Amino acid sequence: MPRWLLLLILLSFTLPAVALPPPEFGARVQLEHIDYNGDRQNPPDGFFWRAIRLSVTGQTNPGWGYKVEYDVAYGHADAENLYLSYMNRDNEWSLGERKVPLGMARLTSAGRLTLAERPAPVESLTDSTRFGLWYARELEQGLLQTMLYSRSINDSGNARPLGLAARLVLNPVRDGDRIVHLASAAAYENVDRRADPSYSARPEARPDRGRFRLLNTGSIEDVANTFSGGLEAAFQVGALTTKAEYLRIRLDRRRASNLVFDGWYVESSYRLTGEPMTYDGSSFRDVVPRGTYGAWEVAARYSRLDLNDGGVRGGRQDAVTLALNWYATERLRFYANLVDVRARGGDVEIDGMPVGRESAQIVVLRTQIGF
16 A cells, blocks of 8 residues: 555544644646757657646644645656644644755745746755654744654655754845845755665756756765755845855765765846745745736846766756746746756766767746646
């Protein structure tokens, strides 16, 4: 029996014992067209379902809450969030599958990203969701998030890792649409001997339904534990929002030299129609159109990821993304992204061909509907 189904059965016996709020049903659908023009590679172009996400949520404050969220875009159900929570004035506890608190862009929902995809350093060096115990506390000028976690319920392997993560966010300025966001985060994970971790990166787009990658370390053997760290800085003044992150991971190995991979990005966006982005104390979220014809936004990002160290040659990647977004309504959004990506220095092969110095320009056009 799948673990997620077992968890749902367990919750069905547990939930009647607590006073839960009525459910709110939601969905998000993302349809996109990708045109990839590379020096050496030619992954499939065309239309793809980027996401078909279904959710059920409920929360009272103070009181109990829950979230069940699955993505079924690629023909199988992956839990994005699946947890039971309790919240009071300043604290939140939860048990279940949710995001590890490391990386502002990772903790931002995919449907609320300014650009079509997360930057490669965040996508490669941070975890998505894991099963564990979560605790968060509101501070006078910030937020503390912690999580004790193991494997993801989406993981079909036999490994049993154990990790601990913490993230501290400070808001020295939070006055209307004037916001300063500073944060640091760290995560330590004891790696199961049955697991050989690997790190890879897409070209900040998802050709071939996300299977296409330009960077890949392959499986790294003999890893005893990993230590990840991140620094975040962001500010907003009116319609201008700028974000930056640096991420680093160290792999401690038992009988081989340790490895270090790192990366960073800078991203800025400006709403031509004057709207600020909303902010929840942890990350920037939505643009709410004010005018009859919606909100228009221009954005740019530069990112760098280095997966080369010691004898591991996962490759280096630099990417520049330019974007024009139209928020037609709060529920309907259109993206147009142009990504210029350059990969070099890696030993990864795609269809038997070394990627080497691949250079590509990618056009991503996306329609997103949420309700």
